[in-house]
Amino acid sequence: MKALVLAGGAGTRLRPITHTSAKQLVPVANKPVLFYGLEAVAAAGVRETGIVVGDTHAEIEAAVGDGSAFGLQVTYLRQHAPLGLAHAVAIARDFLAGDDFVMYLGDNFIVGGINGLVDRFAHDRPAAQIMLTQVADPGQFGVAELDSEGRVVGLEEKPRHPKSDLALVGVYMFTAAIHDAVAELKPSGRGELEITDAIQWLIDAGHRVESTMVTGYWKDTGNVTDMLEVNRLVLESLPARVEGTVDPGSELIGRVVVEPGAMVTRSRIVGPAVIGAGAVITGSYIGPFTSIAAGCSISHSEIEYSIVLPRASISGVGRIEASLIGHDVEVTPAPATPRAHRLVLGDHSKVQISC
Template sequence: KQLVPVANKPVLFYGIEAIAEAGITDIGIVVGDTQAEIRAAVGDGSRWGVTVQYIEQDAPRGLAHAVKISRDYIGNEPFVMYLGDNLLNKGITQFVREFEAQKPAAQILLTRVPDPQMFGVAQLENGKVVRLVEKPKEPIGDLALVGVYMFGPDVFESVNRITPSVRNELEITDAIQDLIDRGLTVRPHIVEGWWKDTGKLEDMLEANRLILDTLERRIEGDVDAESRVEGQVVIEKGAVVERSIIRGPAIIGHGARIVHAYVGPFTSIGNEVEIKDTEVEHSIVLEGACLRDLANRVIDSLIGRNVRIWREPVKPSAYRFMLGDNSEVGIRW
């Protein structure tokens, strides 16, 4: 999911950009089953002016385990841990500068949420974190942990002291609590602006909406005279728009073909996508997908790479699917 594009850029790339903008030039990416795809997408990091190395984790054993296996790479240097499926619109530069100035054992990023029972929550006293509770049943506050942390070398002792949780993982919240229990300072930093964990479709679409809303209009593809392009729209070089309406905020990737179609607000159309005789809105359509001749508008959807969706004028009328693992399909009735 870290490689799913939001506004036609993989979620992971936003994190790498934020790290690079904060002046950090050495990045270790902990990888597992999807390491081949991540290595292919990220490479050596040179396009961002950073050096990327890959740290292999044999199984998903928890965030604290990811810290533990990174000890040889990190040494005794302070470091940022940035979860690859998180998006922050204000970056982490100020967060890093505060850590450098204060030099606590750890600094955690927090944001106020309406449903703290769904998150790890921090309890503060006198500007310091005194307790962390994972998905509290009884309210202790509304400050949830965001997936960005900074640590000094003391955390390595903590990740070695803790034991696996009920889900058999070494939890980063337990490691941070161990720092607190040992009398070390854990500082909070409250997020300014929005934060999104893109683990669910709804959050991914919301992140897509928020980022598209920041785009500046740029038309580099071919748009014929019968088409209308309205508002904040990016049409990349090599894209073709014929007899269609594009209503922003929206982005159309290079090589895409939009023919006799409607692309509505908050939609990202990937590279080499074809949309023909179809309406799509508030959706993400990945590279190489094809949507043709659909009778109803496609909304609130994530369409994967090289997916083909079309309407067949054959009888008897029936649904035919070929769906991958964990797919979801909504049918009107």
């Protein structure tokens, strides 16, 4: 069996962060989301892995390399435009050959891995095996319809009027039969080749399509709210570890990770939290569920339930919470007078100002 990991999306829901960074490399607990998926694939015993990349291919290739750090043999497959999941399968056809494969969306996060799913698929070998979970807003996802016996009878991508609340999770298993389905597809109204249409083709052609309900935690980390929630979940599972320097005037409470080279001075950190390598925390409060990445500087400030990306600087700022702060950002107080806000904002920014 092979793996096909999709890392080519534009990440429009995470702008402006994704104007300059691949969405799959935004970190959760100081580790890129994509890495959790690659680790899950490797843990399931899959070695040959194709990674579909787009405009951010150089950044992703630099981060993942040849895959040996994950126990994988990686081949990069260029998708010149995000034309749908089924299009990704089409461009990977030569790599996949006639092998069964697992397709994993690189911005998805699943607690518990995919070992059981891979084992079940290898044993039963339906033409396709999908994972489903109940969601409150099914119109934002691919949606499955089941009959009275729990069999998959229909699928639709982001329907205006969903027939169920069962969303497709971003992990799929396929035999080579999926290639015949993809070859018959026409672009949808969104201009994409939809994987839901390909699976529907299999159903209509009499192929067996199985589904599994996800009972654990799953998130599509496509927006800031979901990124912060996944960060919270991962931090809750990290054991305390101090490899950097913490002065006697500081206080660490609960599960706090201080990575090598980090310095904590006259500060209070309440876990779960992680302070990245080489970060400097001075006279500050770092609250629960916060990830401070490598090389950051936090001084005389308060922050909690947030993700701060590498080399960002926060100085002399009061309470910050529920925030995603990008690479090399500088956050400082505004002048006391005149009372005004001075903003330099990129496209798709979202700003909340207290008046």
